[in-house]
Amino acid sequence: MNLQEHNISDNNFEQCIKCTVCTVYCPVAAVNPAFPGPKQAGPDGERLRLKKNNFYDETLKYCLNCKRCEVACPSNVKIGDIIQSARIKYSEKKPKLRDFMLANTDLVGSLSTPFAPVVNAVLGLKPTKAVLDGVLKIDHRRTFPKYAFGTFESWYKKEAKKQASFPRQVSYFHGCYVNYNNPQLGKDLVKVMNALGIGVQLLKKEKCCGVALISNGFINQAKKQAEININSIRESVNQNNLPVIATSSTCTFTIRDEYPHLLGIDNADVRDQVELSTRYIYRLLMQEDIKLKFNGKKIKVAYHTPCHMEKLGWAYYSIELLKLIPNVELTVLDSQCCGIAGTYGFKKENYKTSQDIGESLFRQIEACDIDYVVTDCETCKWQIEMSTSKSCEHPISILAKALE
Amino acid sequence: MKQDTKKPFDVIIIGGGATGAGTARDCSRRGLNVLLVERFDIATGATGRNHGLLHSGARYAVTDKESAEECIKENMILRKIASHCVEETDGLFLTLPEDDINYQSKFVDACLQARIRAEVIDPKEALRLEPAANPSIIGAVRVPDGAVDPFRLTSSNIMDAKEHGATILTYHEVLEFLREQNRIIGIKVLNHRTKEIQEYYAPVVVNAGGIWGHNLAKLAGVNINMLPAKGALLIFGHRVNNIVLNRCRKPADADILVPGDTICLIGTTSSKVPFEEIDNMQVTPEEVDLLLREGEKLSPLLAQTRILRAYAGVRPLVASDNDPSGRSVSRGIVLLDHAVRDGLEGFVTITGGKLMTYRLMAEWTTDLVCKKLNVNVKCDTAEEKLPGSREEESEITKKIISIPKTQRNATIGRHGDRAERLANNTSLDNSLVCECEEVSVGEVKYALNELDVHNLVDLRRRTRVGMGTCQGELCACRAAGLMTSMHKYCTRRAKEDLASFLNERWKGMAPIAWGDTLRESEYTTWVYESICGLTLSQKQEE
Numbered sequence: 001m002n003l004q005e006h007n008i009s010d011n012n013f014e015q016c017i018k019c020t021v022c023t024v025y026c027p028v029a030a031v032n033p034a035f036p037g038p039k040q041a042g043p044d045g046e047r048l049r050l051k052k053n054n055f056y057d058e059t060l061k062y063c064l065n066c067k068r069c070e071v072a073c074p075s076n077v078k079i080g081d082i083i084q085s086a087r088i089k090y091s092e093k094k095p096k097l098r099d100f101m102l103a104n105t106d107l108v109g110s111l112s113t114p115f116a117p118v119v120n121a122v123l124g125l126k127p128t129k130a131v132l133d134g135v136l137k138i139d140h141r142r143t144f145p146k147y148a149f150g151t152f153e154s155w156y157k158k159e160a161k162k163q164a165s166f167p168r169q170v171s172y173f174h175g176c177y178v179n180y181n182n183p184q185l186g187k188d189l190v191k192v193m194n195a196l197g198i199g200v201q202l203l204k205k206e207k208c209c210g211v212a213l214i215s216n217g218f219i220n221q222a223k224k225q226a227e228i229n230i231n232s233i234r235e236s237v238n239q240n241n242l243p244v245i246a247t248s249s250t251c252t253f254t255i256r257d258e259y260p261h262l263l264g265i266d267n268a269d270v271r272d273q274v275e276l277s278t279r280y281i282y283r284l285l286m287q288e289d290i291k292l293k294f295n296g297k298k299i300k301v302a303y304h305t306p307c308h309m310e311k312l313g314w315a316y317y318s319i320e321l322l323k324l325i326p327n328v329e330l331t332v333l334d335s336q337c338c339g340i341a342g343t344y345g346f347k348k349e350n351y352k353t354s355q356d357i358g359e360s361l362f363r364q365i366e367a368c369d370i371d372y373v374v375t376d377c378e379t380c381k382w383q384i385e386m387s388t389s390k391s392c393e394h395p396i397s398i399l400a401k402a403l404e
Numbered sequence: 405m406k407q408d409t410k411k412p413f414d415v416i417i418i419g420g421g422a423t424g425a426g427t428a429r430d431c432s433r434r435g436l437n438v439l440l441v442e443r444f445d446i447a448t449g450a451t452g453r454n455h456g457l458l459h460s461g462a463r464y465a466v467t468d469k470e471s472a473e474e475c476i477k478e479n480m481i482l483r484k485i486a487s488h489c490v491e492e493t494d495g496l497f498l499t500l501p502e503d504d505i506n507y508q509s510k511f512v513d514a515c516l517q518a519r520i521r522a523e524v525i526d527p528k529e530a531l532r533l534e535p536a537a538n539p540s541i542i543g544a545v546r547v548p549d550g551a552v553d554p555f556r557l558t559s560s561n562i563m564d565a566k567e568h569g570a571t572i573l574t575y576h577e578v579l580e581f582l583r584e585q586n587r588i589i590g591i592k593v594l595n596h597r598t599k600e601i602q603e604y605y606a607p608v609v610v611n612a613g614g615i616w617g618h619n620l621a622k623l624a625g626v627n628i629n630m631l632p633a634k635g636a637l638l639i640f641g642h643r644v645n646n647i648v649l650n651r652c653r654k655p656a657d658a659d660i661l662v663p664g665d666t667i668c669l670i671g672t673t674s675s676k677v678p679f680e681e682i683d684n685m686q687v688t689p690e691e692v693d694l695l696l697r698e699g700e701k702l703s704p705l706l707a708q709t710r711i712l713r714a715y716a717g718v719r720p721l722v723a724s725d726n727d728p729s730g731r732s733v734s735r736g737i738v739l740l741d742h743a744v745r746d747g748l749e750g751f752v753t754i755t756g757g758k759l760m761t762y763r764l765m766a767e768w769t770t771d772l773v774c775k776k777l778n779v780n781v782k783c784d785t786a787e788e789k790l791p792g793s794r795e796e797e798s799e800i801t802k803k804i805i806s807i808p809k810t811q812r813n814a815t816i817g818r819h820g821d822r823a824e825r826l827a828n829n830t831s832l833d834n835s836l837v838c839e840c841e842e843v844s845v846g847e848v849k850y851a852l853n854e855l856d857v858h859n860l861v862d863l864r865r866r867t868r869v870g871m872g873t874c875q876g877e878l879c880a881c882r883a884a885g886l887m888t889s890m891h892k893y894c895t896r897r898a899k900e901d902l903a904s905f906l907n908e909r910w911k912g913m914a915p916i917a918w919g920d921t922l923r924e925s926e927y928t929t930w931v932y933e934s935i936c937g938l939t940l941s942q943k944q945e946e
Contacts, residue, residue: 014641014710017924018839018874036810044839047642047873048810051666057809075920 011050013043013082015075022069022079027337028062031356035062038069041086042079049086056090062353063087064341065215066307081261088219088262095217098136102343103216106208109147109180116149139351143386145181145378152183156202159190166199170280171236173229173246173255176208177378188400189247189277195403196281196290201242203232209251212343214262226265229255237273244270245277247396249376250342252276253308276376278395279317285324293404298327300370301398304361304384305335306377318376318395325402331368336361340383355387362387374398412605413439413571415773416591418578418620419612420444421451422554422759425561426766426785427612427773432568433788434774434781439604440565441576441593445862447558449614451759452865453685453717455637455671456664457648458482458490458550459760462497462522463655465514470736472518475760481786482552482763487793488820489556493663495549495648496530497522498541500701503653508543511652515547522547536645536703549648551664554759555865556818559855560790563822567791574856576602581609581624587749588624597858608773611753615682615720621753626746628753632682633719636691637671638699638916641710641873644668649702658698665817666841666872667712670699677718685716687915710920712873713912722756737761739768743776750776792820803827807834807844814842818867825850837886838879840872848883852890859893860884860905875909877928881936903940906932 016039023029023037035041041060048055060083069079101108112119122128123144133140152174156163163169170193178186190200207229210222233255236242246252255274259265267274284290303322305315315335322330339357344350365373365388373384373392381392415431417424420442428440442448461475483490499505508524515522523546530544531537537544562572575596582590582603590605613620618630643663651659661670673691692714699706722738738756742748754769767783774781800816803824807815811834816823826833826846833846851857851866860876860883863869869883870876884902888895906928913925932938 011642011709014873015920016873017920017927018877019927020878036808040810040839044872045810047666047840048814048842050643051663052813055810055813059809075923 011046012076012078013046016043016073016077017075019074021072021074022077025068025072027066027068027339027357028064028353032062032353034059038063038079038083042069042082043077046082046086049090053090056086058091058093060087061091061093062350064337064344066337066341067311068307068337071310078261084214084262087217088214091217093217096137098138098347099216099343100218101136102138102346103212103218104208105176105180105212109176110151112147113149113151113180116147120144120146133348137348138346139348141351142346143382145177145382147180148183150183152179152186153202155183155187156190163190163194163199163201166194166197168198169201169242170198171203171233171240171242171244172200173203173206173209173233173244173251173274175246175248175251175378177248182378185247185394185397188394188397191400191403192281192396195292196284201236203229203244204235205232209248209254210263211250211254211258214254214258215342215344219263223263223265226255226259226263230259230265230267230270233267233270233274237270243273243275243280245275245280247277247376247394248378249276249306249309249312249314250379253312256312276312276314276317278321278376279314281399282317282321282324285321292324292399294326294402295404296326297402298329299325299372299398299402300329301372301374302331302333302365302368302370303395304333304338304365304373304375304380304392306375306380307337307341309376310335318374322374322395322398325399328402331370333361333364333368333373338380338383338387340379342379345379345383354383358383358387365390372398412590412607413437414606414777415439415608415610416441416604416606417610417612418442418591419449419614419617420446420558420562420572420574421449421612421614422447422558422561422762423451423614423754423757423765423769424610424612425558425565426762427610427754427769428565428570428572429561429568430766430770430783430785431773432565432570433784434770434779436773436777436779438565438570439606440562440570440572441578441591441604442572442574443577443596443616445574445858445865446562446856447555447865449616450717450720451554451558451614451762453637453715454554454635454759455660455662455669456552456554457660457662458552459758460495460547460549461518461520462495462511462515462545462547462549463650463660465518465520466511467655468736469514469518471758472514472520474737474764476518476520476548478760478764479548479550482557482760483550485763485786485789485793486552486557486560487789488817489553489560489790489793491551491663493550493647495547495650496534496537497545497547497650497652498530498537498702499543499652500538501540501542503651505543507654508545508652512545515545520547534645534647534649536705537649538701538704543652545652549650551648551662552759553665556792557759557762557790559866560792562856563791572856574862575858578620578623581751586747588751608750608752608776610769610773611751611755612769614755615718617720617753617755618679624742624748624751626742626748626751628722628740628755630755631721632677632679633721634675634677634685634716635672635719636687636695636714636716637669638692638695638714639712639912640668640670640706641712642667644703644705644709651702658695659702661699661702661706665868670695670702670706682718685718687714687716689915691716692915710873711916712875712921714915715912720755737765737768739765739772741772792822795821800824804829811836811842811844815844815847818847819850825854837882838867838869838872840874840879841868843867843869843879845886848886849890852887852892857892859901860887861908863887864905870905870909874924875913875928876906877924877931880905881932899938902932903938906938906940
């Protein structure tokens with residue numbers, strides 16, 4: 001019989017055998033009973049929604065898209081994708097002004113950076129927080145990431161000539177966070193790459209990867225930005241032969257996996273050439289005869305595995321790279337969600353869930369005797385810095401500090 | 405619990421299928437004191453083993469105009485009286501490149517003659533309406549087909565009968581007919597649950613036993629030559645299509661794909677089977693192959709869709725010739741007054757027909773019963789709505805708004821306005837027993853309290869517990885636990901019932917046990933046998 005031999009259905013939820021391990025690993029289900037959990041919201045719900053779309057339940061918005069369910073699933077069901085796709089397809093709730101502001105990192109960032117000192121001060125004021133909380137439903141207990149005075153891109157312009165002089169090049173997808181909030185991380189990356197003998201190029205045109213647009217329901221805008229990014233990446237990879245590296249694990253994950261799975265954007269020709277800076281550097285050091293010169297200072301760090309790093313399976317590279325630093329004392333924290341999930345934790349209705357999820361991680365961090373928490377995700381950094389007494393840095397920044 | 409066997413009923417109905425239930429409803433609504441006895445549970449025979457297709461009659465239009473006309477009339481009536489059992493999906497009759505396109509005009513003419521709406525539409529439009537249809541179709545006709553849930557329909561008829569005073573005894577098997585000269589005056593039945601033997605009397609006994617009516621008639625001493633024709637079907641794990649898909653050609657094997665609740669079904673085959681086999685239908689590999697091969701032509705997606713189960717029913721056709729396929733036999737209703745036919749007073753057989761015409765069959769039967777009893781009350785079953793179909797969905801939703809949304813939608817789908825019974829659910833009642841089909845503790849309690857449930861299979865027919873993709877993996881033990889805590893049975897019987905329920909589920913999976921279905925059933929076995937220590941292979945030792 002040749003029928004059903006290659007039973008690979010697009011309806012991947014059929015592979016679910018109801019073992020429910022996804023729900024066990026779901027950080028939200030553990031703390032928020034209003035969320036039906038990944039099995040119910042994903043494969044089970046999808047089957048009902050195929051019957052009639054009124055089975056769509058707005059409680060799916062509580063999913064923070066960490067994809068830990070997908071990592072846990074032994075049947076390879078794309079549970080997180082099923083949930084996010086259902087939100088895109090069925091949700092009738094229109095995004096609010098708040099969602100627009102949180103999602104448009106590019107717009108808000110470029111409006112804020114020129115006035116960074118003022119914006120940062122105002123955002124820190126109690127009356128501002130009260131207004132944000134009352135009017136926009138952005139939780140008043142949340143600390144905002146500081147805006148930088150001047151963007152990474154404007155700094156880079158002055159650097160471009162020097163970078164072009166290196167015989168070997170990579171392209172860098174810096175993301176909104178580096179551009180508007182933490183240009184230092186971008187500068188650190190340039191420093192590390194230069195130390196490896198590699199110059200850093202920017203993409204012809206870079207837009208926000210769109211992760212916040214997707215999670216806030218601005219799908220068309222996300223698609224437009226994704227197209228622009230993929231075209232720039234194509235030019236870099238296919239025409240200029242330059243791989244693209246990024247410092248943000250979420251941007252990397254979004255470009256590689258969410259583009260095809262949620263936005264229907266085919267990236268198969270360039271996907272393998274988009275990767276995380278730590279992985280790129282670690283593999284380079286392992287494969288080629290390149291040595292970094294370190295200053296040998298003692299440093300104690302604890303690595304936190306962001307959810308999307310867990311999904312990518314790349315936490316290994318960041319951890320191994322940190323281990324290469326002489327005199328480093330490294331603790332690897334239990335891999336668990338910190339609770340913020342991008343813009344999720346900023347929303348008033350999610351604040352408690354967000355902090356409850358992170359609770360055990362915060363406790364573990366507080367119990368460590370360390371100089372820094374290290375992580376590849378910027379929003380994890382905000383959450384950890386807000387919720388613990390420790391400061392949090394990117395592995396590239398730690399590496400940059402350790403260089404001679 | 406001893407029944408007062410002295411007091412006679414007005415009418416005894418044998419058979420708890422749609423026809424028996426419909427007759428019980430009709431008789432009781434006309435003021436008769438009704439007893440219905442059923443060997444197993446309601447809807448266990450052909451009623452529960454078909455497509456669940458709300459025929460427009462189009463399928464019979466060319467070959468059997470009378471059936472077609474009956475179908476479309478009943479179709480319109482069921483939409484009205486049984487709205488919570490019916491889904492108004494419409495149907496498409498597709499012409500494939502291998503089919504004769506000339507059949508289409510003949511088909512449409514025949515439909516219109518039988519007063520069935522039949523609208524030729526552009527194949528592109530058909531594909532827009534139903535993207536799952538085969539993209540290579542060269543013709544399409546839209547007709548008022550739909551889906552009907554036979555369990556709900558039967559249960560609803562039983563409910564209405566009970567509310568009009570009828571006595572319903574499930575798990576009661578007729579051992580013999582009680583006679584007085586040339587007259588049937590009652591029945592002797594075995595209560596399978598208590599093993600008691602009981603006699604019941606009534607001036608009229610109705611044989612509504614479907615294919616089993618053949619042997620019942622024999623027991624009463626009359627001969628009806630029935631033809632058991634087996635029809636096998638496959639259930640797919642989810643809905644592939646939302647419109648009924650048919651082939652626009654002479655009725656043949658595996659040419660109807662029906663979306664029914666959360667799943668869809670392809671069927672059927674047709675083959676003559678000996679009477680010895682009718683209690684234990686097995687689906688053969690050849691039938692599975694045929695169903696898939698033909699089903700794929702209606703919707704190529706079926707080739708990549710997980711199959712949940714295979715099952716077969718037996719059509720109760722009354723033989724009129726020696727046709728081996730059983731297809732050219734009329735699906736017409738056969739009502740036999742054995743007083744006229746065989747000189748046996750007090751005995752009536754209703755057979756033939758089909759699920760679609762159950763109400764009409766019940767009406768004719770009740771008319772005859774009333775005539776015999778000199779009762780002159782008009783039938784109102786075509787106008788009066790069934791329990792569950794009496795309120796709008798929006799009204800019911802308001803009453804049970806506190807129930808979580810998906811659960812609420814699912815439970816309203818199953819019970820219609822009777823879902824209001826769940827209005828006082830506690831949050832514990834809102835926890836799920838069956839996760840695939842969203843059946844809550846509250847819904848199970850309602851079924852246990854009000855819907856004549858004696859075991860897990862009965863519960864499945866009332867609530868869809870165990871009918872989802874997990875086929876009992878997560879829900880069966882929870883449901884058995886609830887039944888025990890509500891004193892439906894003891895722990896030992898609960899374990900036996902659990903094992904027999906899981907084995908019954910496996911029986912349907914065995915013919916299609918490959919891929920994810922096999923993987924999941926292995927997981928289920930592992931959970932129950934290895935983790936819980938349940939013995940599935942044989943009955944628990946006494």
